[in-house]
Amino acid sequence: MSEIVLELKELHTHFFTDNGEIPAANGVSIKVHKGEVVGIVGESGSGKSVTSLSIMQLIPSPPGRIVSGEINFKGENLVRSSEKRMKKLRGNEISMIFQEPMTSLNPLFTIGNQLIEAIRIHQKITKKESRQKAIKMLKLVGIPRADAIVDEYPHQLSGGMRQRVMIAMAMSCDPELLIADEPTTALDVTIQAQILDLMRNLNKKENTAILLITHDLGVVAEICDRVVVMYAGQVVEQGTTREILKNPQHPYSQGLIKSLPKIHEREQKLYSIPGIVPKPKTGGIGCNFAPRCEFAFERCFHEAPELYSLEDNRKSRCFLHDNNEGEVKKHAKSDIES
Amino acid sequence: MKRHERKPKDTEQPLTNPINREEPADEEQLEAISSWRDTFRRLRKNRFAVAGLIIIIFFLILGLVAPLLTSYSFQEQNLANRLQPPSGEHWMGTDDLGRDIFTRIAYGARVSLQVGFFAVTGALVFGTLLGIIAGYFGRWVDMIISRVFDILLAFPSILLAIAIVAILGASLQNALIAIAIINIPIFGRIVRSRVISLREEEYIMAARAQGMKNGRIIFRHILPNSITPIIVQSTLGFGTAILEAAALGFLGLGAQPPTPEWGQMLASSREFIQLAPWTLLMPGLSIMLVVLGFNLIGDGLRDILDPKMRN
Numbered sequence: 315m316s317e318i319v320l321e322l323k324e325l326h327t328h329f330f331t332d333n334g335e336i337p338a339a340n341g342v343s344i345k346v347h348k349g350e351v352v353g354i355v356g357e358s359g360s361g362k363s364v365t366s367l368s369i370m371q372l373i374p375s376p377p378g379r380i381v382s383g384e385i386n387f388k389g390e391n392l393v394r395s396s397e398k399r400m401k402k403l404r405g406n407e408i409s410m411i412f413q414e415p416m417t418s419l420n421p422l423f424t425i426g427n428q429l430i431e432a433i434r435i436h437q438k439i440t441k442k443e444s445r446q447k448a449i450k451m452l453k454l455v456g457i458p459r460a461d462a463i464v465d466e467y468p469h470q471l472s473g474g475m476r477q478r479v480m481i482a483m484a485m486s487c488d489p490e491l492l493i494a495d496e497p498t499t500a501l502d503v504t505i506q507a508q509i510l511d512l513m514r515n516l517n518k519k520e521n522t523a524i525l526l527i528t529h530d531l532g533v534v535a536e537i538c539d540r541v542v543v544m545y546a547g548q549v550v551e552q553g554t555t556r557e558i559l560k561n562p563q564h565p566y567s568q569g570l571i572k573s574l575p576k577i578h579e580r581e582q583k584l585y586s587i588p589g590i591v592p593k594p595k596t597g598g599i600g601c602n603f604a605p606r607c608e609f610a611f612e613r614c615f616h617e618a619p620e621l622y623s624l625e626d627n628r629k630s631r632c633f634l635h636d637n638n639e640g641e642v643k644k645h646a647k648s649d650i651e652s
Numbered sequence: 653m654k655r656h657e658r659k660p661k662d663t664e665q666p667l668t669n670p671i672n673r674e675e676p677a678d679e680e681q682l683e684a685i686s687s688w689r690d691t692f693r694r695l696r697k698n699r700f701a702v703a704g705l706i707i708i709i710f711f712l713i714l715g716l717v718a719p720l721l722t723s724y725s726f727q728e729q730n731l732a733n734r735l736q737p738p739s740g741e742h743w744m745g746t747d748d749l750g751r752d753i754f755t756r757i758a759y760g761a762r763v764s765l766q767v768g769f770f771a772v773t774g775a776l777v778f779g780t781l782l783g784i785i786a787g788y789f790g791r792w793v794d795m796i797i798s799r800v801f802d803i804l805l806a807f808p809s810i811l812l813a814i815a816i817v818a819i820l821g822a823s824l825q826n827a828l829i830a831i832a833i834i835n836i837p838i839f840g841r842i843v844r845s846r847v848i849s850l851r852e853e854e855y856i857m858a859a860r861a862q863g864m865k866n867g868r869i870i871f872r873h874i875l876p877n878s879i880t881p882i883i884v885q886s887t888l889g890f891g892t893a894i895l896e897a898a899a900l901g902f903l904g905l906g907a908q909p910p911t912p913e914w915g916q917m918l919a920s921s922r923e924f925i926q927l928a929p930w931t932l933l934m935p936g937l938s939i940m941l942v943v944l945g946f947n948l949i950g951d952g953l954r955d956i957l958d959p960k961m962r963n
Contacts (some may be wrong), residue, residue, distance in 0.1 A: 372861060409861070417854040
């Protein structure tokens with residue numbers, strides 16, 4: 315495996331509210347290698363966005379705080395880094411794009427104006443040069459008439475175009491890592507595919523690692539090399555995209571994949587995992603997913619499972635993979651197959 | 653900004669063929685209408701705002717060209733000529749010291765508009781600054797600044813102004829400072845609430861994710877986006893400031909004689925209300941008209957600039 319760009323070690327980001335402490339990220343460990351596209355999937359409230367904001371050190375504080383854990387970016391622990399150092403890294407080495415392209419640009423300034431500003435924060439070049447660079451970046455992300463668009467205002471562009479502008483902005487300083495927080499959720503499906511294409515291309519061309527946050531398994535299948543499935547602030551399964559989509563191990567991943575509509579089976583009612591994501595809380599006992607899990611047995615309600623390592627670098631947080639639970643496993647397996 | 657929106661055009665295309673595509677020329681449509689010009693155009697359609705604007709321009713010109721309009725001095729007394737009713741010689745009559753009232757009104761327009769301008773500017777600068785600091789940094793900074801605002805707002809404004817003038821001494825300049833101070837929390841609160849809602853905008857988060865520094869975020873993103881409520885409040889504040897200056901003048905705490913300040917003119921002629929009502933009527937009417945003018949413009953601007961009030 316190539317060099318590790320980003321490594322989260324047991325990241326705990328908690329929110330301190332009037333209703334007590336909420337562990338939004340509860341011991342998250344993720345590795346991203348150079349040039350790799352890693353997807354984080356999970357339902358709303360599973361801690362995906364909190365994890366990404368933690369990496370940027372942009373958790374709104376109060377109420378949020380990184381309680382423990384490490385975020386190693388190219389060997390530097392960001393949790394310990396000063397705000398000054400973070401400002402140097404943000405937008406320069408780590409970039410981020412957001413879900414809502416409609417509101418991610420300041421309506422008062424032209425596209426070029428904002429791109430130039432983003433470039434000049436980190437690069438000491440003249441206005442003229444940075445304008446050339448801005449046009450170059452717009453061309454790179456496939457914006458037609460880049461020389462004209464550069465002087466237009468955000469309201470003159472469509473959602474897909476604005477997301478392209480955001481990507482241009484994020485890529486303008488050749489970051490090592492691009493964090494994309496649901497970049498396609500607000501876009502319609504055809505534009506979605508184009509944006510994903512674009513990201514994949516940039517990833518290949520510039521060798522930028524991408525951490526893609528999404529709740530859409532279709533998006534994951536399209537562009538990710540590896541997938542991390544999160545549930546209630548914890549990683550429940552990780553592995554390569556192909557393996558997870560073809561042969562999910564954790565009951566939650568299985569449920570997610572079962573809830574995808576299939577092109578050949580039209581008449582059936584679409585499967586959905588019963589219940590909702592519980593509010594993460596500290597000091598709870600048992601597996602977080604147990605109340606919604608169809609394979610849950612006695613032990614699941616009393617003891618929290620660890621992240622078991624499986625073959626091929628896969629991991630799953632489920633007692634079904636504890637070798638001491640052989641019988642249950644067999645039972646569950648036959649259940650899946652039936 | 654509804655009228656600016658073009659139909660979303662499908663300019664998306666795969667990366668493989670990024671730029672070589674003909675675009676139909678629609679330059680006229682693309683030309684961004686300047687928001688200032690747009691605002692002015694809308695303002696012209698609002699009859700009340702236009703009336704307000706005419707009133708203010710009238711007084712502005714009156715003040716500017718006062719020496720050309722009248723050959724009298726605003727302070728030279730002519731006791732032989734006291735309390736003359738309006739006539740061809742004295743358009744608005746004379747006061748108890750024989751001074752031409754029209755001359756004093758015209759010069760008084762200078763005083764009032766200056767007071768309005770400087771008091772509003774002072775309140776605007778400090779109020780905006782404090783409001784931004786409170787709204788952007790939040791927490792204990794916000795706590796302290798907001799509580800100070802609350803305390804200032806808890807006093808009836810004129811009482812507070814009197815107290816401040818009592819400390820500083822009675823003069824036009826001190827009245828101006830007092831009026832600026834009592835208007836600070838009004839600006840401060842408006843700006844603070846605007847900043848708090850802007851702070852949650854995604855482009856602010858995006859700016860932070862680009863590594864932009866706080867000062868830059870404030871001046872590039874927050875301030876320009878908070879400008880409309882500030883403009884509206886400034887216009888309305890002009891009227892209030894002039895009224896407050898007149899009130900202080902009336903109480904003898906603002907401009908001192910022989911400065912031709914309207915409030916002070918009212919005070920010095922109130923004994924003659926039955927004998928020579930024009931001595932009160934003219935300055936009183938002037939105050940009313942100027943304040944009305946600013947309020948009309950302010951209301952008009954608010955209707956135009958607030959997207960919620962449109963249509």
